[in-house]
Amino acid sequence: MSKKPFFLSIILFTIFLFLKGNLLAEETVKITLLYTNDIHGRMYPYENSIIAPETEKIGGFEYLSTLVHKEKQENPGRVILFDGGDIAQGTLYSNLTYGISMIDLMNKTGYDFSVIGNHDFDWGKEKLGHMISKAHFTFLSSNLVTKEQGEFIAGTRPYALKNIEDIRIGIIGLACTDTTVFGPESNISNYYIFSGEETLKFYIPILKEIHKADLIIVLSHLGYEEDVKLVSKVPGIDIIIGAHTHKVIEKPVLKDKTIIVQAGNYLAYLGKLEIEIDKSTKKIINHKGELITILNSQIEPDKEVKYILDKYREKYEAFGDTIIGETSTVLTKIPYKECTLGNLIADSIKITAGVDIGLINSGGLRDNIPVGPVTMEKIYRVYPFENMLISLDLSGKDIMEIIEQSFSGFHAILQVSGLKVKYDSSKPKNQRVIEIMVNNKPLDPKKIYRVATADFLALGGDGYNGFKKGKNLQNVMLIRDAIIKYFQEHSPVSGKIEGRLENSGKEK
Incomplete structure (x- = not known):
């Protein structure tokens, strides 16, 4: 019996599979x-x-x-x-x-x-x-x-x-x-x-x-x-x-x-x-x-x-590599609790504006700062926005509303300077703040405080409409320039957690 028909059938079957594959692919x-x-x-x-x-x-x-x-x-x-x-x-x-x-x-x-x-x-x-x-x-x-x-x-x-x-x-x-x-x-x-x-x-x-x-x-x-x-x-x-x-x-x-x-x-x-x-x-x-x-x-x-x-890089490197200060500790951003970078930047705007309280949104802090020299490029990466530092008058009642909203979970919290806040994140929204101290004294709802913040927040950014109740608004300088000024005047800086935002509830 000839083997040719058998081999021919194998070849034809192989060709069929190949053509079928191509047809399916098409x-x-x-x-x-x-x-x-x-x-x-x-x-x-x-x-x-x-x-x-x-x-x-x-x-x-x-x-x-x-x-x-x-x-x-x-x-x-x-x-x-x-x-x-x-x-x-x-x-x-x-x-x-x-x-x-x-x-x-x-x-x-x-x-x-x-x-x-x-x-x-x-x-x-x-x-x-x-x-x-x-x-x-x-x-x-x-x-x-x-x-x-x-x-x-x-x-x-x-x-x-x-x-x-x-x-x-x-x-x-x-x-x-x-x-x-x-x-x-x-x-x-x-x-x-x-x-x-x-x-x-x-x-x-x-x-x-x-x-x-x-x-x-x-x-x-x-x-x-x-x-x-x-x-x-x-x-x-x-x-x-x-x-x-x-x-x-x-x-x-x-x-x-x-x-x-x-x-x-x-x-x-x-x-x-x-x-x-x-x-x-x-x-x-x-x-x-x-x-x-x-x-x-x-x-x-x-x-x-x-x-x-x-x-x-050739065009902007010299400016970017300009050293404006140094830090002896890592400065870290954390969106939902007190952090070392947040404390430093809140301090920088409070001190620069010469006010009672500094408030800055955590979402505006975009990068950590490692130990060592702090360059202009690092500052741009931390705070790239062209936001103005604004000082304004707010009542204690308005500040309470703003701080309460900070812990609502809608956006990242506010980092603070001049305040110590005790809160309980396990409680219902708008009932989480337990105590607010302003420069070691209880917040007075009727008193007017001078507050430093970003124009973004002053205009109600991140939904903080409480800032829009502020009066006597004044432009100070770019927030980034205030941060640079702080490093120039206080280096070497070191980041510390100071209990400014103390949560008695379950941490996120």
């Missing part, structure tokens, strides 16, 4: 979505012992760019790079260029889309407009409209469309809707702010019915909790790429049929979401995702991006 398309968020001007690599070993550095655009281009080479024409907003505000090298250095780097890295974050407004409308005008990628913002002309932010679009093979992708940008977290220069009162729910219910039908979008991606700066709420309120969202809450989502979260992702902050990670779409149904049939730690020792830097970074 029936789907695999798309890679890369994303970052809340970079806050972190252009250069930095140390973070929580994420990487002490000898290692993470982040940096020269390393991000290498990762992005690797993904684009492996899946040509099927990769989209997003950023979730809050791009620029946060470091000396970004702040001194009003974000243009960040735009240069994002252009070179090959970003496709970004949404407007609340801190992207920090330098005002004109500076934001200049950033947008220099971008080679598209800024999205669908829910902010000027009251005067009824227009979107100049240079932005409410949505965009992206075609990858036979798949039409609609992308909608949602800016932050919490007006309490916009800085004074944002002039956010000049805009109509529409909720994410009403905005998406308006635009998703337009994208699906008029533009025939197969897939809806929401690029959101609302925050994770708000993103989750959207899923239950708005049908038709396939993917939410989030930001604002700096949440590290290591694996994609699936809520109903919506995929939610977010990549922490400060360019520690590059988010990667791979989706497989059935070409006939135009539906996602598989997905997987991860956060890639931008660990410098494992990545070859992009030389062209490094050239841009070196250019900015």
Whole structure:
């Protein structure tokens, strides 16, 4: 009996399997979505012992760019790079260029889309407009409209469309809707702010019915909790790429049929979401995702991006390396209890303004200060905002209201100087403060005290409307300059926990 028919059948079966595999492969398309968020001007690599070993550095655009281009080479024409907003505000090298250095780097890295974050407004409308005008990628913002002309932010679009093979992708940008977290220069009162729910219910039908979008991606700066709420309120969202809450989502979260992702902050990670779409149904049939730690020792830097970074470092390094003082202890920020950095900065504004009490929001303190010389660059990383130091008169009753709100859990607490507060975090909201001492005397509800704080808080930022009752407001100087002055006059400083905020309840 001849063996030829047997071998021929094996060959034909192998060819059949090969062709079947190719046909199946052609029936789907695999798309890679890369994303970052809340970079806050972190252009250069930095140390973070929580994420990487002490000898290692993470982040940096020269390393991000290498990762992005690797993904684009492996899946040509099927990769989209997003950023979730809050791009620029946060470091000396970004702040001194009003974000243009960040735009240069994002252009070179090959970003496709970004949404407007609340801190992207920090330098005002004109500076934001200049950033947008220099971008080679598209800024999205669908829910902010000027009251005067009824227009979107100049240079932005409410949505965009992206075609990858036979798949039409609609992308909608949602800016932050919490007006309490916009800085004074944002002039956010000049805009109509529409909720994410009403905005998406308006635009998703337009994208699906008029533009025939197969897939809806929401690029959101609302925050994770708000993103989750959207899923239950708005049908038709396939993917939410989030930001604002700096949440590290290591694996994609699936809520109903919506995929939610977010990549922490400060360019520690590059988010990667791979989706497989059935070409006939135009539906996602598989997905997987991860956060890639931008660990410098494992990545070859992009030389062209490094050239841009070196250019900015050469221009601003001398100023950034200026030593303004030193600390003999680590100065640490902690959002929900007394901390050494908070005490020092509250002291600095109280002493500089020459007042009874200093109050500063923990959310404004952005980095720790290690032992040793304190440079201008470190101060910018700790307090990057252009907030003015304001002194104002507040009654004891108003101060009680403000301090009570500080422990409500809505935002990070206020750090204090001139006060000692006893509270119980286990009690109901608005009933947590037990005792307030002002310079070792009980707070008098009827007495008027002179208080130093940031203009952000004085205008009701973070929802502290009690500050808006203040009278006789006076500008003193930039808060950052007050911090610098304190280091210059008191170095070497040392951080101490002094029982200014004493919690008799369960610690968070």
